[in-house]
Amino acid sequence: MLSLALAGKPNAGKSTFYKAATMADVDVGNYPFTTIDPNRGVTHARTRCPCLDREERCGNCEDGVRYVPVELLDVAGLVPGAHEGRGLGNQFLDALTDADAILAVVDAAGATDAKGEPVEVGTYDPVEEADFVEAELEQWLAGIIERNWESVVRKSRSPDFDIDEALTEMLTGFGATEYDVAASLRALDYPEDPQQWTDEDRERLATDIRERTKPIVLVANKADAAPPENLERLSEAEKPVIPATADGEQALRTAAEGGVVEYLPGDDDFRIAGDVSDAQRQGLDTIREVLDAHGGTGVQQAINTAVYDVLDMVTVYPVQSESKWTDGTGEVLPDAFLLPRGSTPKDLAYAVHSDIGEGYLHAVDARSKRRIAEDYQLEEGDVIKIVSTAN
Ligand SMILES: Nc1nc2c(ncn2[C@@H]2O[C@H](COP(=O)(O)OP(=O)(O)O)[C@@H](O)[C@H]2O)c(=O)[nH]1
Ligand SMILES: [Mg+2]
Known part of the structure; x- marks a missing residue:
């Protein structure tokens, strides 16, 4: 949730x-x-x-x-x-x-x-105190990065060192994904060698990761x-x-x-x-x-x-009957899922259940009763029937 x-x-x-x-x-x-x-x-x-x-x-x-x-x-x-x-x-x-x-x-x-x-x-x-919460969060995060930097520098001596991987490992506890770290490293310009990073570099990373994840x-x-x-x-x-x-x-x-x-x-x-x-x-x-x-x-x-604005979610309603908009028990529009904008019908299938996602065949828009493309981006209020080998 x-x-x-x-x-x-x-x-x-x-x-x-x-x-x-x-x-x-x-x-x-x-x-x-x-x-x-x-x-x-x-x-x-x-x-x-x-x-x-x-x-x-x-x-x-x-x-x-x-x-x-x-x-x-x-x-x-x-x-x-x-x-x-x-x-x-x-x-x-x-x-x-x-x-x-x-x-x-x-x-x-x-x-x-x-x-x-x-x-x-x-x-x-x-x-x-308008910026007080983020200031505390960013300073806290900067402290974590600072304290763990030695170990990043140590890892960087290994031939298979990957900075994305090392930073993701460090920041995952804060809720940062591989994707967040990659986006941060792309958005900001960093020295290749961790040993060259300055305090300001680490603080900018903390700020950027905080903005992305919180x-x-x-x-x-x-x-x-x-x-x-x-x-x-x-x-x-x-x-x-x-x-x-x-x-x-x-x-x-x-x-x-x-x-x-x-x-x-x-x-x-x-x-x-x-x-x-x-x-x-x-x-x-x-x-x-x-x-x-x-x-x-x-x-x-x-x-x-x-x-809906900051996290940019859409509400999507999976159903089993595209005509009645019901689930297997006859309940109308029983569930509503919040998914990030850009999610596809298959993402919805996985959100319903991993088995449904794995067995995904196609999806039907319950309003138009038409089959929808695999890369269709779900919109607010969409009612979707998922056809899967698992249901
Ligand atoms: N005037 C006013 N007082 C509020 C409002 N919301 C909370 N309070 C009061 O502020 C005090 C602290 O509230 P509380 O919810 O315990 O704050 P917390 O420490 O941030 O959890 C209590 O006396 C609340 O009744 C509000 O909208 N207006
Ligand atoms: Mg309280």
């Missing part, structure tokens, strides 16, 4: 975001290290269900709104100097190696300082309490920035669960459906201000930005 990790300093609202996005119970509070072990849960990317192109809803969506499972990790708060082992530094950074992308959460209200200690709003500038979406949280000026300045960061209210999302999901409001994660509005007290109404009005200003609470938007 695709995996996203929440990162940022203590008290930015990571656990609140996690809890809202997964609706699971975790500790939330004003303690720097409330979350000691990485919390793993399931959240969802939101997309348009293909059943909207048919007469009846499939039963696996909310009236055409489809939620596709994505793993979400809530990791311990990061403090400046984490790459040197400060706070729970190394544990934190280790937890991030599993992630395909990072949601870097900042307290846009500026109600907590660089270490995550509560301060008076307006006395700390959150823009200062792209970041900045979540400007506590938008409900943030001066608009902070949000504006944060939005100038060189990565996607999503204003959000994690606790607003949590309140809406809780209210929706209790039947108090009609709201689906990612909606740009909600409707009050039950009895609410004056205090509740006031709370809901504050949340609505964020929705009006930013088109949602930002929680779903941040997840979707990571999945």
Whole structure:
């Protein structure tokens, strides 16, 4: 499953975001290290269900709104100097190696300082930490490369030395593939001989590998309490920035669960459906201000930005019957897979099951009922029947 990790300093609202996005119970509070072990849960990317192109809803969506499972990790708060082992530094950074992308959460209200200690709003500038997560990650990675360089130099004396191989071996723990390393070495100009590499060469490698393997979406949280000026300045960061209210999302999901409001994660509005007290109404009005200003609470938007924009995934629906869009049991559009754009029907076959992939014969587009080419690039919302010797 695709995996996203929440990162940022203590008290930015990571656990609140996690809890809202997964609706699971975790500790939330004003303690720097409330979350000691990485919390793993399931959240969802939101997309348009293909059943909207048919007469009846499939039963696996909310009236055409489809939620596709994505793993979400809530990791311990990061403090400046984490790459040197400060706070729970190394544990934190280790937890991030599993992630395909990072949601870097900042307290846009500026109600907590660089270490995550509560301060008076307006006395700390959150823009200062807009690049904080990648800086820590890159310095950490640069340290790993530095410490392992001796062994690369040693290996380089062997006649069958291959720099791609040596670096892949070193960086695989960080989630870098052979392909990432090759792309990095191509993008940047390096001395042939590892002994000639400078500290700057190693730092550039760390930066480039981080960009490739851990792209970041900045979540400007506590938008409900943030001066608009902070949000504006944060939005100038060189990565996607999503204003959000994690606790607003949590309140809406809780209210929706209790039947108090009609709201689906990612909606740009909600409707009050039950009895609410004056205090509740006031709370809901504050949340609505964020929705009006930013088109949602930002929680779903941040997840979707990571999945569909930054990681550039498409949602594809394998079926067994191209006429009914069902699986073997008659369920309509039972599964949705997230695959990188550019994936082919055979890639989908492998994602369903390695046996199906190995026995792949051809695929049929369930909309046109036509056979599709082996090199066809799957598109968002494709419904595909795979014909394989294994099914
Ligand atoms: N005003 C406001 N407060 C929030 C929001 N999200 C979280 N908080 C509060 O920020 C504090 C820290 O939240 P928590 O999720 O524990 O932060 P973590 O340390 O990053 O996991 C708690 O008091 C939350 O209620 C938000 O969107 N708006
Ligand atoms: Mg926490």
